[in-house]
Amino acid sequence: MSPADEAVAWVVVSDSYEIHHQASTYLESLRARDCSPNTERVYAGRLALYLSYCAANGLDWAAPGFIALTRFLHWLVKEPLPPRGRRASATPRHREKSTANHILTTVGEFLKFCIPFGWVEPATAAMLSETKYLSFLPPGYSAGEDEQFRTVETKTIKFRVAIPGYEWLSDEQFGQLVALTVRARDRFLVYLLGTTGMRIGEALGLHRQDMHLLPDSSVLGCQVPGAHVHVRRRMNANGALAKARKPRWIPTDADVASLYSDYVYEREQVPEAAQSEMVFVNLFKDPLGQPMKYPNAKDLFNRLAAKADFAARPHMLRHTAATRWKRNGTPDDVTQDLMGHVSPSSMAPYVHATDADKREAVERLAALRKDRS
Template sequence: MADRSINTERTYAGRVALYLSYCADHGLDWKKPGLPWMARFLHWMVDEPLPAKGAKKPVEDRFRDKKTANKIMTTVCGFLQFCRQQGWVSAEMVAQLSEQKYLSYLPPGYDPGEEEQFRMMRAKAIKFDVAVGGYEWLNPEQFATLISLTRHARNRFLVALLGATGMRIGEALGLRREDMHFLANSVGLGCQIAGPHIHVRRRRNSNGALAKARMPRWIPVTAELVTYYADYTFERDQVVEAADSDMVFVNLFKAPLGRAMTYHNAKDLFDRLAKQAGFPARPHMLRHTAATTWIRNKTPRDVVKNLMGHVAESSMEPYVHATDEDKRVAVERVAALRKAQGRA
């Protein structure tokens, strides 16, 4: 199986379980459901109300949207493809789930081949057509608000770190203290990189955190972030149980003290901050915030790609967000040009 973070594995497991439960409830053999039944499963996912959360029944039924149904179907198709490799599902069955597609429009950086042989690809045959939504990010005022709402130095450092470096939450929670090179000169640490910086390395960690990018990278940090880390170090030193842990982010305020923070801990933190702030705030939004800020400040795209740990150039496209001001300036510029041409 592909090497995934524990958070991703948990999500995929739930999606596969939904498919297996559907087959069991409808008397289907999950190994050979057939194309018509897979199409019915796709529609069932958006037509069937979601189960109630907790004992209290909601006033209105909740439903999955088409985008979520597509994600579940992608996971199920990947699961069946894995089963084919194991010999549990026939190749003929899996072949029905995809179709040949000609790429009329190529994403930036995609090489179609000398004979354009790579314009043909296998695409999922069963899915809803949905509009591609933009990535959510925080503007500078919202980011500052989020920082100001943190009550503890650890949480302040985590929020600032994600927004300043563009790290994924799994990368942040997987940091070790040996990765924090915050001196002007790190030669004594066996590192030749000048200035304060952080190393991001892919490891297996006790808290399930995993760096998605396989290649290690380093990210420069500002003096402000170093100060936040110093404040956090002082706060951490007050908790005896945290002394022996090499993980950067550990539990300081509830048991088990000193144990590495988990995805669940981080989600709870951001849920609380979002409720106080009055706008959505999730760890991955800060990654988009960092990338968008760099691009808007004319940082070369290859530099941003390296900082983000991306491999493909096309991965950079979603991070260009048009603000209200951007759109108004564009419209007014064209209007002014037409007015000038009219006078001429």
């Protein structure tokens, strides 16, 4: 942690606290590419896991071999995870196959990064992928004007896993989740995520100057009409970072302004919060007044999910907002801009069919057949 601005940087060390130079240099390159501190943290853990496995099994991490990497992949799902929390479950937990694939992907990227420095032979990284011609294009994928993007690199070592479904909340569930919040800050956060489609990192990275909730913001030097919120990519002390590099603004309704006003009143009761420029800060636990971090938000949603008795995670509210916009006839390009997506194909996972939608489609077809007969 930097003593100057409290920015967090990650390194990989051995059991004897010796810094692993190559892995730490790779993590430094992520910072140079302006990646999220959370991404750096996750990648650091994956590399440490790989290096520990190599050390325990007498493998050269820079030249593990195809068979060794395959065994590492299977070890990832067979090895029980360490107990979590004070009341650990008697049933051991294991990694999902999709998680093992992600870990090996990070290892592959790390090995490729090491090639120009002479730390890894090109053949070692080359065995992790192979060239494949796409005879059939995935939905939303463009092969280019000259079909130049039909040839891609695919992984050679991976589990075959089913495509996971995307979860979202119905209007009733979203309303229930908002109603279950006890504090004004938490209520504002939940409602903001569910109505603007922000990522949790974007919300936690909001500054007070981004909140333009007046009918006219020209006095603030902003010419955007109506109440809205600005989403900007910037480095923050709490590690929150907007994924999209292009800034955008999102219109808000009157309830956002009302809930924000309630939160500001609650915030003013904590003197330590007065100096923070961040919107979401710690008001109920130490360190008071410091920017709210992702673990705090995750803990909030875990408590709300337990009360509501259904799954509730921050990213589900992003799916919820996108689905509501699509159902209400919002054009795809408008929804794409609101969500901060660069590619139209990124919108595909956010379109969900409800039970009612599917029932209506079947009944409509049955009615047409009846009319024709």
